[in-house]
Amino acid sequence: MKAMLLTEIVDVRTHHTPLSLRQLPEPIPSEGEILIKVSTCGVCHTELDEIEGRTPPPELPVILGHQVVGVVEDISHVGQVSPVKIGDRVGVAWIFSACGKCAHCKAGEENLCAQFRATGRDVNGGYAQYMTVPADFSHPIPDTLSDSEAAPLLCAGAIGYRSLRLANIHNGQSLGLTGFGGSNHLVLKMARHLYPNTEVFVFTRNPEEQEFARTLGAVWAGGIEATSPQKLNAIIDTTPVWKPIVEALRNLDNGGRLVVNAIRKEDTDKETLLKLDYPLHLWMEKEIKSVANVTRQDVREFLDLAAEAGIRPEYQEYALEDANQALSELRQGKIRGAKVLKISS
Numbered sequence: 001m002k003a004m005l006l007t008e009i010v011d012v013r014t015h016h017t018p019l020s021l022r023q024l025p026e027p028i029p030s031e032g033e034i035l036i037k038v039s040t041c042g043v044c045h046t047e048l049d050e051i052e053g054r055t056p057p058p059e060l061p062v063i064l065g066h067q068v069v070g071v072v073e074d075i076s077h078v079g080q081v082s083p084v085k086i087g088d089r090v091g092v093a094w095i096f097s098a099c100g101k102c103a104h105c106k107a108g109e110e111n112l113c114a115q116f117r118a119t120g121r122d123v124n125g126g127y128a129q130y131m132t133v134p135a136d137f138s139h140p141i142p143d144t145l146s147d148s149e150a151a152p153l154l155c156a157g158a159i160g161y162r163s164l165r166l167a168n169i170h171n172g173q174s175l176g177l178t179g180f181g182g183s184n185h186l187v188l189k190m191a192r193h194l195y196p197n198t199e200v201f202v203f204t205r206n207p208e209e210q211e212f213a214r215t216l217g218a219v220w221a222g223g224i225e226a227t228s229p230q231k232l233n234a235i236i237d238t239t240p241v242w243k244p245i246v247e248a249l250r251n252l253d254n255g256g257r258l259v260v261n262a263i264r265k266e267d268t269d270k271e272t273l274l275k276l277d278y279p280l281h282l283w284m285e286k287e288i289k290s291v292a293n294v295t296r297q298d299v300r301e302f303l304d305l306a307a308e309a310g311i312r313p314e315y316q317e318y319a320l321e322d323a324n325q326a327l328s329e330l331r332q333g334k335i336r337g338a339k340v341l342k343i344s345s
């Protein structure tokens with residue numbers, strides 16, 4: 001099969017072709033796993049964190065990609081009762097497996113499991129024609145979503161959904177979104193559906209993204225350093241750096257919550273944190289909460305919500321062979337919606 005392989009940790013700003021196209025044997029499912037013929041795989045900012053070593057794969061080489069849509073081709077390793085059939089269209093998300101036995105797993109927090117394994121980092125993912133996954137960690141894709149529409153929903157959408165839940169707002173409370181890429185543009189669509197009276201304010205440095213946000217229903221859009229026209233009850237930050245955190249805390253209302261939806265932050269502007277002023281940024285019971293991974297429940301609830309509410313991502317398609325180009329554009333901030341590799345039809 002064809003696969004785009006990561007063989008070494010590099011800086012994508014100076015090394016524009018981090019992945020190499022290889023011909024590899026089709027993977028063989030382990031016990032409990034199914035084989036999937038991959039149709040599409042979304043491109044996520046987390047892939048840059050993996051390639052550049054902020055959340056490095058434990059072993060190289062590895063096939064990246066954790067927003068995978070495909071068709072089940074082999075269930076012979078699953079045992080008597082398989083949750084999926086041959087020919088089913090399924091998705092694979094960032095959660096590849098968790099132990100199922102620890103206190104976190106039992107409490108429905110499998111995203112926090114110490115044995116959590118991430119698709120396309122800890123095991124091979126979907127930048128390839130085939131992949132394997134535990135049958136229980138594959139997700140049915142609603143019929144109304146196309147392969148390319150569904151892929152970005154599996155990470156950007158699912159983690160956006162988790163972020164919005166952790167923002168802990170109710171209908172009518174105000175919401176800020178910092179950064180407006182693959183995830184937050186979907187959060188805006190979700191928020192408009194789940195909280196119709198909530199006003200959404202978007203902070204992004206790119207004027208085109210500000211305009212895009214207004215088109216999707218944001219009542220206001222401005223730069224990262226801008227002051228929002230009102231204090232906000234919650235803000236979801238999806239940027240890779242630190243300055244937006246300080247700016248968001250300033251725009252939060254008393255008792256407000258900042259949700260940081262980022263697996264890692266880059267250290268380039270870390271000194272900005274020294275500008276944190278306790279009374280201005282933190283006092284009055286402001287909270288900061290990070291978002292870690294997703295659970296299967298997040299993924300499935302969100303796919304159902306997307307199908308029911310007609311939430312579709314804006315996306316651009318690339319060939320598997322052009323994965324490096326997609327990653328490089330993501331690195332340069334050339335984002336409008338999501339990027340999807342179209343691998344087979």
Ligand SMILES: [Zn+2]
Pocket residue numbers: 044045046066094155156
């Ligand atoms: Zn992702």
Ligand SMILES: [Zn+2]
Pocket residue numbers: 098099100101102103104105106110113114115
């Ligand atoms: Zn566990």
